[in-house]
Amino acid sequence: MPECPACHAPLETPLACGACGALIEVEGESDPFALFGLARGWELDAGELKKRLLRFGRMMHPDFYAAAGDAARELAERNTAALNEAHDVLANDFRRADWLVRALGGPTESDERQMPQAFLMDVLDWNETLDDARGAAPGSAEIRALDELGETLSSERGEAFVRIGALLTPLPDPGSDALGRLRRELNAVRYLDRALRELKSLRLQHASTR
Amino acid sequence: MGYIELNVLNNETTTVAMGIDLGTTNSLAALWQDGRPVVIKPDGKNGKIPSVVQFPGPNAIPLVGGKALEQAVVDPRNTIFSIKRLMGRGLADVQDDLAAFPFPVTENVRGLLQIDVHGKPMTPQEISSLILMRVHDLACRAMSGNEVVKAVITVPAYFDEPQRQATRDAARLAGIEVLRIINEPTAASLAYGLDRRGEGTVVVYDLGGGTFDVSVLRIEDGVFRVLATSGDTHLGGDDLDRALIDMIRGELSEQLGPDELNDPAFLQAAKLAAEKCKVELSAHPRADLHLMVPDRRVSFRRTISREDFEAAIAPLVERTLDACRLALSDAGLTNSDIDEVVMVGGSTRVPAVLKRVEEFFGRKPHTELNPDEVVALGAAVQAHVLTGGNRDILLMDVIPLSLGLETMGGAVDKLITRNSTIPCQSTEGFTTHVDNQTGIDFNVVQGERELASDCRSLGRFKLTGIPPMPAGMPKIAVRFHVDADGLLTVSAKDESSGATASIEIQPMHGLTDAEVEGMLEASFANAQADFDARRVVDLKAELETMLRVTEKHLTTAREHLDPESLTDLEDAVRSGKHAMTLNDPREIQTVRDGFERATLPLAALLMDSVAKSALAGKKLDEV
Structure with missing residues (x-):
């Protein structure tokens, strides 16, 4: 475990010392797991992550440095921003998986644009259901079909993450085939999220024109 | 000194x-x-x-x-x-x-x-x-x-x-x-003080004079986290008034022409009348809507019942609830997840608003504090x-709208998504599209829409000085940092050369630093009176501190001062006290300056004794 440069106490996060309260200048550390003092991996205890965010947030939030001079305040700003950025990556299943695939040298979404084969046929059907609902009258069959589509998309999303989790546990070797498969699964999740967003906005339009 | x-x-x-x-x-x-x-x-x-x-x-x-x-x-x-x-x-x-x-x-x-x-x-x-x-x-x-x-x-x-x-x-x-x-x-x-409740989810329903906001907050261990915000920048008490103004204008449309109905004085008078009527309707079942503009021979009087008013504003109230639905859905919650509802803004005194909010969330909202003061x-x-007064409360706020850069095709590349906790940051890599390109233009946008043209442009900047290279080779990292106030700074780094640039975005609808400075100078020149008043307040505060400190130390230091300095100082204290009753900044300044001179011997004496006690017990060569 790294130690505090000021008081040599072991550090839970490289950004600040819980023992002496020192803010620590971190240059170029972007591994969100490291910033949270967690082991790199897919499985993550959400409760523990939240507890750490709150505890670490109290160590370095700029609110507590408002009167501390420009240098300390700016460091508090930077470190809290880094902490929040790391939290956003870790707390979000998609971003956490995406980060791991990149960190292991896997393809980015511009290197690998495909979705899993089995998924493609369904996509055409779903797009059609969404197209039909656009401009359809409230209460029509097209709009009612959105409820079922929403359930299907959500459960597909859940299943995709089960596969992603399995591929990431234990972490695959850099350069292995699993990374390409992971990217294709992630592309599918991106599609599902976009479709779910659109579905939500279609439903809201109908809710507010009631 | x-x-x-x-x-x-x-x-x-x-x-x-x-x-x-x-x-x-x-x-x-x-x-x-x-x-x-x-x-x-x-x-x-x-x-x-x-x-x-x-x-x-x-x-x-x-x-x-x-x-x-x-x-x-x-x-x-x-x-x-x-x-x-x-x-x-x-x-x-x-x-x-x-x-x-x-x-x-x-x-x-x-x-x-x-x-x-x-x-x-x-x-x-x-x-x-x-x-x-x-x-x-x-x-x-x-x-x-x-x-x-x-x-x-x-x-x-x-x-x-x-x-x-x-x-x-x-x-x-x-x-x-x-x-x-x-x-x-x-x-x-x-x-x-909802931080004291330990843990819970709170909705803040704020229907003010001109804006409606709804926020979903999570409170845990003294930490406030805004989970989602939604609202309408064009919905508030002014719009409730407008419902009544429209009623007046509708009924007077036969007596008055369009020019008169849009006349500024008429509109102002109608607004005041509508506001008065609205406030009365919160306490009484019916109220008079009364408008007189003598020089335009307009006189209007009608009794409005609470039911009339509630019918007129019902669509507005429903719009606030739509925003509540959106905020709840953004937070991934439903009505039943909400532990407390807080009412803010004078318009929440309107009984119809209170009633609908209570129905919607299924619980009685907080109204103990004055909604105007909360x-x-x-x-x-x-x-x-x-x-530095309290370390128990920690407010973690979020950014309300996503921030991004316009991409080649006019789409938006979001660097920071809405509802991210601030301060926050994000870095995105960019490269060149043609060989030997030495500059890239960026358009910084804020909003949720997919196309840059549908979002608000915060400003443009051009990154120059990229070394000539084949297209796609340069690696430019653009970094967004949003500070705890929700204000954005953008910096860029050319990873091939290591050169960094902090980017000054030309604000779209804002003031440049130079403009602010210019206005400050101009306002100081114009507002001499304001300045004088402030100066009097400042000088008196300063003088009061000096008097208090001097009197405190004079009791103990009196016998160590030479008689001449003591007399000077006692005179200075007297004129200082007199100056507290004056109102001319120049006079007070003169007294203050004289006072300062008179305190020099006392200050020197005190400094000396402080130094002596600090150095006590040390040899000269240890100092």
């Missing part, structure tokens, strides 16, 4: 900071006093300062607040209200408001809004700064001269980056140091935290 040394010995310097609710309709300040936030109520009134500024003439001192509001009917052309709606906006953004403004609003070449006041263009920032100065002035008086120059200012949760920046600039113009800009609903939950009180709590 003497004064500085005395100050070293005086450890009682207190930092006082105020909370300011800079509202569309009214503004309000609160201070932390005796362990709790207190609204500043000058002259025993309710403390609300109407956010109205009237300009009597080209060189006359502007009126602010109640006095300005009184002029609204007489001089609508030069009485500026709802200025908050124009902060950080462009002309295209405010088309809906322009019809309701009896003063002309134009846009300069840079997209900055201006209001022509007696031939002089005034920006919304300058007009807001006049309101802030008035608020500040009252706070200074409430503290009897204690310097209050730091403040937490609240803005609607929906305010985007230019609107927040404009608010900050207005404060700068008013000579106020902004400790933090926080969201109004967040401030409200601080005011209710936000200012919460801002004062946060000001207390930021001046």
Whole structure:
């Protein structure tokens, strides 16, 4: 475990010392797991992550440095921003998986644009259901079909993450085939999220024109 | 010299900071006093300062607040209200408001809004700064001269980056140091002390004069996290009034022509009548809607029942609930997940609003605090935290709208998504599209839409000096940093050369630093009277401290002073006390300077004794 440069106490996060309260200048550390003092991996205890965010947030939030001079305040700003950025990556299943695939040298979404084969046929059907609902009258069959589509998309999303989790546990070797498969699964999740967003906005339009 | 040394010995310097609710309709300040936030109520009134500024003439001192509001009917052309709606906006953004403004609003070449006041263009920032100065002035008086120059200012949760920046600039113009800009609903939950409830999910329903905001907050172990915000920047008490104004205009449309119905004086009078009627209807089942504009032979009187009014505003209330649904859905919650509902804003006194909100959330909302004061009180709590008074509360706020860059095809590449906790940051890699390209143009946008043209452009910048290389080779990392106030800074790094550049974005609807400086100079030159008044307050505060410290030390140091210095000092104390009754800054300054000179021997004596005790027991070569 790294130690505090000021008081040599072991550090839970490289950004600040819980023992002496020192803010620590971190240059170029972007591994969100490291910033949270967690082991790199897919499985993550959400409760523990939240507890750490709150505890670490109290160590370095700029609110507590408002009167501390420009240098300390700016460091508090930077470190809290880094902490929040790391939290956003870790707390979000998609971003956490995406980060791991990149960190292991896997393809980015511009290197690998495909979705899993089995998924493609369904996509055409779903797009059609969404197209039909656009401009359809409230209460029509097209709009009612959105409820079922929403359930299907959500459960597909859940299943995709089960596969992603399995591929990431234990972490695959850099350069292995699993990374390409992971990217294709992630592309599918991106599609599902976009479709779910659109579905939500279609439903809201109908809710507010009631 | 003497004064500085005395100050070293005086450890009682207190930092006082105020909370300011800079509202569309009214503004309000609160201070932390005796362990709790207190609204500043000058002259025993309710403390609300109407956010109205009237300009009597080209060189006359502007009126602010109640006095300005009184002029609204007489001089609508030069009485500026709802200025908050124009902060950080462009002309295209405010088309809906322009019809309701009896003063002309134009846009300069840079997209900055201006209001022509007696031939002089005034920006919304300058007009807001006049309101802030008035608020500040009252706070200074409430503290009897204690310097209050730091403040937490609240803005609607929906305010985007230019609107927040404009608010900050207005404060700068008013000579106020902004400790933090926080969201109004967040401030409200601080005011209710909901951090003490341990754990829970709170909805803050804020129907103010001109804006509606709903926020979903999660509170755990003293940490406030805004899970989601939604709202409508064009929905508030003004719109409830407008429902009644439209009623008047509808009924008078046969008697009056369109010109008269749109006449500024008529509109102002109708607004005041509608507001009065609305307030009465909150307490009584029926109220008179009465309007008279004598010189336009208009007289209108009708009794409005609460049912009439509720029917007229029902669509507006439903719109607020739509926003509540959106916020809940963004937070991934349903009505039944909500533990508490907090009501903010004068319009929540309307019984129909209260009833519908209670029905919607299935629980009785908090209304114990005055809904007009809640936000200012919460801002004062946060000001207390930021001046080191409380480490138990930690407010973690979120950015209300996504920030991104326009990509080649006109789409938006989001770097920071909405509802990210601030401060936050994000870095994105860019490269060149043609061989030997040495510069890249960027358009920074804010908003949720997929196309850059549908989002608000915050400004453009050009990154230059990229070494000539084949297309796609350079690696440019663009970094967005959003600070705890929700304000954006952009920096870029060429990873091949390691060169970094901090980017100054030309603000779209905001002021440049140079413009702010220029306005500050101009306002100092013009507002000599204001300046003098402030100077008197400052000097007296300074003199009071000097008197207190001198008298304290004089009792013990008296016998060590030479008789001449002692006489000088005693004379100085007498004239110092007399100066506390004066009002001319130059006279007080003279006394202060003389006092300072007279205290020099005492200061030297004290410094000497401090040095002696600090060095006691040490040999000369150890010093």
